[in-house]
Amino acid sequence: MTARALFVAGSTGTVGRAFMRLADARGVDVVGHRRPRPDRPGGADDFDLADEARLVASMTGRTTVVQLIGTMRRRFGAGDTYETSDIGTTRHLVAAAQRAGTVDHLMLLSSVGAGKPVGAYLRAKHEAERLVTGSGIPWTIFRPSSFDGDGHRPPWGMASLTRLFGLSALRPILVTELTAAILHVATTRAPLGEILEGAPLWRVVAAARSDGDAQAGEHAG
Ligand SMILES: NC(=O)c1ccc[n+]([C@@H]2O[C@H](COP(=O)([O-])OP(=O)(O)OC[C@H]3O[C@@H](n4cnc5c(N)ncnc54)[C@H](OP(=O)(O)O)[C@@H]3O)[C@@H](O)[C@H]2O)c1
Secondary structure (H helix, E strand, O other): OOEEEEEOOOOOOHHHHHHHHHHHHHOEEEEOOOOOHHHHHHOOOOOOOOHHHHHHHHOOOOOEEOOOOOOOHHHHOOOOHHHHHHHHHHHHHHHHHHHHHOOOOEEEEEOOOOOOOOOOHHHHHHHHHHHHOOOOOOOEEEEEOOEOOOOOOOOOHHHHHHHOOOHHHHHHHHHHHHHHHHHHHHHHHHOEEEEOOHHHHHHHHHHHHHHHHEEEEEEOO
């Protein structure tokens, strides 16, 4: 397998920041995309994902695109919508990955429920998934439930109720568990062509945990 070189979209978000920290700590070759924002200083390398020439240039040589972008209704006031953030950015990333020619793995952070979408948020995730699975590039999709940690808190009682009733697809996930699982899939390029929701997602979380334990052991030894 070609050495993995990651391009991360959404590197400034909650999951993105945690992912970049972990990838850096593990010595993974990673480039994080940032869009220009007037409230964020030091953005000489920042560009809009609609700038196709810059996107293709920065993706050329990368093997893996990790799409972590998304928005929420409360951000609509700042100009983001599901159409622009969840669908539009995925469209730009897929087109650029096809043009760059070096990308052999597309990864998308979607959401539980995107398979049978109810409401605008899940319909947007469903459409983003369709763009990725129809890209002709090998892919992996993550469909986690509510995040826990790094400022996110799942609805009260959700963790215990989902455990009690065996609803593994709805079980909240720690942001640290999720980022380790995404990094595991990105660096091993497996599984491909799979939607990770419920049991398959928790299997990858467990594999990533053993990965982390093994690496911690190497550093200790
Ligand atoms: N919260 C949950 O419980 C949950 C559960 C399942 C799935 N998810 C999904 O997980 C994903 C990541 O969540 P998160 O909490 O890390 O999100 P977040 O903190 O809101 O971060 C969103 C990221 O997307 C970027 N972004 C948004 N619109 C963009 C655009 N038009 N162009 C370029 N970048 C754009 C933001 O960039 P800026 O920093 O420039 O704004 C930021 O990096 C989202 O897709 C979300 O829907 C969330």
